[in-house]
């Protein structure tokens with residue numbers, strides 16, 4: 041049998057750390073199949089804008105994507121829960137456990153199947169920080185501030201009193217700089233340091249309650265996926281699970297290094313009280329329910345809430 | 355034939371005349387956002403997003419009539435020197451490319467718009483509007499572009515003009 | 518590798534051939550993208566053009582284009598720009614090529630208001646070109662000044678291209694912005710110096726008005742009043758950005774408001790005027806955005822089929838002096854700039870080039886500025902130079918694109934010279950960002 045060649049577009053910019061892990065993913069798949077399965081990685085936006093990759097893979101323009109389910113949560117409400125949940129699981133391991141030890145993976149597959157897409161596996165990692173021009177020591181301090189959040193977080197943070205402006209990512213730096221907004225989310229700790237947010241926001245708030253944990257997803261065109269032999273399918277699953285752990289650990293270590301850099305640059309790092317966060321989580325459940333507008337998203341939410349109760353998070 | 359071509363041109367001219375006013379809607383929405391964020395300290399969740407939803411239909415609707423006006427930029431180094439049959443032929447080549455462009459956009463955007471409607475796709479922002487009305491302007495305007503290319507081909511072959 | 522070279526050759530040849538047919542550029546780009554997709558990628562990938570278009574349709578930064586064009590159209594139709602030009606003429610009449618220098622100065626101000634090249638070039642094409650032509654300026658000189666001046670917005674912050682570069686290169690946007698200021702001003706000064714010298718040697722290129730020298734000082738001072746309204750508009754735009762009132766796109770809407778208020782002052786604010794301004798705006802915006810649809814389709818196919826792989830692979834494989842590698846990278850950027858748009862070039866090249874730049878011990882910030890200058894060159898070089906097409910869209914009858922092509926040659930050479938200057942003296946580029954933001958070094 042000949043070599044199977046796929047294209048995969050990821051959601052990361054070229055040359056970034058997570059993009060290097062996507063290149064590793066492709067290399068690992070080739071290695072596990074003895075070179076019989078070659079996936080060419082493309083960075084986000086190189087072929088289509090990241091938010092449009094869903095339809096590109098569906099239409100067969102390329103066979104596979106690394107996506108963020110939040111992009112398609114407007115089409116498939118369940119994707120709000122399989123990507124990131126504001127005030128959701130505080131630890132990446134808990135969120136990944138929901139995928140692998142509960143029915144997260146099965147529900148994610150169910151969400152993609154009608155579109156002719158096959159969910160392969162998530163990559164799960166931790167928080168993204170909140171950058172602020174004012175000191176925030178408890179959740180209630182956010183009430184009345186002007187903020188930039190996206191997706192479900194924009195609705196939920198609005199319920200906690202933030203006046204949310206839907207600014208594009210590229211405007212975050214200058215919007216904080218000029219005081220257009222008081223608080224903002226953008227990317228992870230390292231990416232935000234490289235973006236220079238320490239130059240424009242004197243406070244960094246942890247945990248990033250709007251996005252405490254994140255899952256990105258490997259998703260393939262079902263027709264292309266079904267044409268693979270079992271070894272190649274297994275290689276995808278194995279490589280995906282490896283990358284999830286490796287990227288998460290890389291982020292844990294670099295978070296430490298880059299928080300030190302933020303402090304060196306004079307940024308004050310403020311940590312919210314876990315009890316305050318837990319109390320807010322209890323209130324957030326009601327806002328999640330508003331986003332769970334169909335049967336599948338309700339089942340997904342219920343399944344996460346059940347695990348959170350078992351873990352005494354709720 | 356010529357009558358139909360003139361009807362198509364009139365339709366696109368009319369749409370152009372309506373669409374051009376949308377730019378003032380965009381201006382007012384952006385100004386309202388500035389006022390509500392800075393002076394009322396309470397940004398709207400909808401004004402900037404509504405502006406971006408208007409932006410696509412605005413420039414797309416301008417395209418078909420612009421084709422008739424010859425307003426799409428071209429490199430006319432050689433074609434400007436062509437005369438008679440060759441000039442008409444080059445003009446027809448240009449119209450064929452425009453029609454092919456419109457047909458492909460139409461063919462591939464229609465199912466995506468249908469899918470957006472069937473999903474009830476929203477933007478998943480704090481405002482969270484349905485997005486298919488904006489998306490629907492792509493197949494609409496691509497179709498209008500194809501029609502205008504055909505109409506201009508009729509004018510070119512028959513030597514008639516649009517009025 | 519051979520396959521990749523063939524893709525490159527095919528797409529480039531087809532682009533030139535189709536363009537010479539005189540068909541609309543938007544449709545030429547789209548058609549080649551579609552043919553290449555079917556031949557090299559598979560028909561199902563045609564969907565990519567539609568998906569890119571959906572994104573273009575909701576782009577917050579591209580939305581600045583109609584707003585800045587509308588602002589310019591209202592200012593022009595209310596006679597404010599004409600008055601500004603007259604004042605400039607009165608005061609700079611002793612200066613050879615005073616209007617062209619003034620055009621570059623206004624372009625520099627526009628550059629500080631927006632990074633959208635299309636808006637600046639289209640606006641100056643509407644505002645400055647008729648004034649210069651009416652006064653007997655040599656068309657290529659006038660056109661070249663507008664094209665080159667219009668691209669200053671890439672380097673002078675705020676700039677969309679700089680933001681995309683900084684994000685792709687994982688660098689601080691603030692630092693990249695700071696790094697662009699001095700080089701941008703140097704370019705503007707070089708363009709002005711060129712105009713002054715050229716018209717000093719050959720005054721026929723830019724005739725001086727004969728009646729101005731005799732004007733008494735009182736009249737000359739009175740003409741300064743015409744500066745008030747434009748200054749008010751510029752202050753409104755810049756002020757709203759720097760005071761934290763507005764994003765750059767929202768500031769463009771503030772500019773439209775300022776222009777409308779100015780028109781009110783000159784008693785030109787009428788419904789027919791607003792209707793005409795809206796019509797001009799839609800024509801220019803539709804032209805630029807439909808080209809963008811074609812161009813995005815073209816760049817996607819080019820990237821997905823590996824069209825740039827052979828060039829990038831060649832640079833990666835070079836084992837020679839670091840200056841030769843740097844030169845090769847700049848040449849690749851200039852070459853790709855002949856027929857790709859700069860966002861596409863950033864997505865293709867920055868991830869490959871930046872690790873090389875760092876490995877060779879060059880400053881990535883400095884390389885970023887070199888990159889932005891090659892992006893400016895890309896904007897004005899045929900066959901695919903955005904400014905040429907934007908300007909062509911607003912050319913008065915009788916002026917062909919050939920005149921535009923001739924006009925840009927000297928300005929392209931100036932860009933090249935300035936690029937070399939920064940290569941030899943990197944301190945010019947790095948001094949300001951390191952002074953402003955020392956914590957980062």
Ligand code: NA
Pocket residue numbers: 627628629630631632633669670671672673674675676
């Ligand atoms: Na700029």
Ligand code: NA
Pocket residue numbers: 854855856857894895896897898899900901902903
């Ligand atoms: Na070019």
